[in-house]
Amino acid sequence: MGVTRWGRVAAFAVIVGCVAYAPVAMTQLWPYASPGAPAPGEWLMGRIVSPEYVAEAVRDRIGPYGRSLVPLIVHSVLGGLLMLLGPVQYLSAVRRRRRLHRVAGTVFAVTVYASMAGAALYLARTAPEDAYSGAAFWVVLATILVGTVGSVTFGVLAALARFPDLHQRWMLLCYGFLLTAPLLRLEWGGLPRLFPGLSMAEINRIAIMHLGSVVVFGALLASRALDRRTTVPGVRGTWCPTPLFVAAHLAGAAALVRLSLSLLDGPGAEGPRLLLGYLVPYAVTYAVMAAGHRRAGRRGAGWAREEWRLHLVALCLAPVFSAGAAFVLERFVRLDAWTSLVAGVAIGCGVLAFAATTVVSLRVMYGRELLAREAEPPAVAAAAADEQEAGRR
Template sequence: MDRPSRLGGVSWRRVATVTVVAMCLGYAPIAMTELWPYARPGAPAIGEWLLGRAVSPQYVADALATRIEPYRRSLVPMILHSVLGGMLMLLGPVQLLTAVRRRVRLHRTFGVVYALTVYASMAGAAVYLARTAPPEAFDGESFWLVLATILVGTTLSVTFGVLAALGRLPDLHQRWMLLCYGYLMTAPLLRLEWGALPWILPDGLPMEDVNRVAVMHLGSVVVFGALLASRSLDRRDSLPSQGGTWAPWPVLAVAHAAGAAALVLLGRSFLEHGAEGRRLLVAFLLPYAATWAVMVWRQHAAGRDGRPWALEEWRLHLTALCLAPVFSAAATVCFERYMRLDALTALSAGVGIGCGVLAFAATTAVSLRVLYAREVVRRAAPKRDGARPAESRREGVGTK
């Protein structure tokens, strides 16, 4: 497995787990009360109160003034979405802890509740998006596209996670459910950045501009967190009959070259839009570069330590990360040409969804890699009357 680093005798994995659980527990009541003032003016909203004191009441009031009509048109679906979203913030840590402690029956029970809650919450979000024209979204068409992408990614991830559980593939179930929860974590992290970024960015920026900065990197942050969690929980050094890599050095080199060319293209496009373009470019590049550096380091460490399965998974995700700018550049052209978006809006939308979409593709590739290795073992194993070969038994995540 990927050995956790330690600081003062405490593993980074434990620190990360405690941090995520604390954030989820803190955000749950904020999510559940977020839409109350739209149903009953004057009703308390914890998130608004905290954000008003972190930045200023006027900062919050200016942003929420434009939300009254779009939210009221879909108030019931939005309340359903926000209340169930708060429940998911509580159910996620419960699922993680029951899985780690191997409380199988409890984990399955809460897993059914979790999956149904995801579907119901995403249904509420889908109704809101269907009733809201893209220009009427919080900061316009780019955020509408980002929200729609998160909706699709979350729904597909939980579906694949359920199918993996039904197929008794615990390692794949774990990866898809962590990716699903990563997409859900964009909500609390976005609220956190609404309060933190105004202290870094120029004074007087409205929340819509702060939101555009945040979505430049939230996709890469949450899916990278899901990958780190998956790797820390997978203790296998290799897969049975793993064979060669699906991401050999020539493929990785081509992906790096294509990604570098796309980054240059995206960078030039951002710089054409003055101060706002430079702000969005920095918000995208810094987390992207940090993620790339960690992936390169971890795949090097896995190869050095003789852990071929860890090396393979890091390579597949690194390839996808390199191709994310290529996808973003192509999506930008499509948004500008077929949706008639202005250049900066199309660019923001393309970059905002790139890493999230390619992480989904990478998780799909990892899943197919696991299934392929198991199929090779199944076909190579000798057939026995009345017994199944030991080599064909499905492995749990915790085995080597």
């Protein structure tokens, strides 16, 4: 698998970050189980921002965490292990160490399920309004949990069905969802410099506006860097003709304007902050994806163009989904209008990227099925058609 120079740099940075974050993840809940226990993450954050910034966050989480401490410790310790297993998976795949890759992959999948089970118990025992940073953060955590479990499940099924390219995409998406944890910690340390005086809970609400789009965008970039094919057997034409492509852009633009105006009407200065945290990463993501789509078309790389195109449509439709999700959360989950809006916007890009990966998978699977049908002898095909007709009768 060929990887570009910048791809290698990015992969190295992610590996170093994951290895460095692993001990932080494994020890972050020790102070809640035993006050005064060492916690490297809190110690470092206290020096980057301030001790008061960290102390306030710990104080606000003691109650909710105390009711689900054991599941959370299981979740965080295994989460740290996943930060180490991810690089092993990547390096073993790149170096074609198949036996190591399969063993590490099995351990990785089992660890994901166990870690997410701990997170699920915490969410089940914690009312949305009692979650740290409020109900919107609870909705985002639940969505990440579902996305992580769903993507690793589809990754395992793709491997069993001998679709290595789809297996790679799903596992990269799974790891992207897992990387929301270390990326959130980076934002805890970086965003206070842009927005001084905000609490960690307020920083969380800014971060969730774009974390989903950032991690799934990273998974897509990694997939495209590792897949250098210009064509895929059986994949012809496009599942997204120009009228649909244009309609998705128009619908997305309209929904984006509506969401932007709604966020600007938010309480105090929070609305503009959240809008900024959403629009800037969204615009950068769109620009890079559109450039990739155009470049693939110019060099005649039909498969790359199709994948970029499907993900571009999903990105355009993310604001449409967010508007609908906000309506559902307010009407049926009984969250207040502002919380529903923030939660809907926060989960839109992640959910639509999952949907786009599903469509890409179906595209490849349909291509294989199409080739199998074309290779089938005419007599066998006619007999199968007669059998189906008899069954209908």
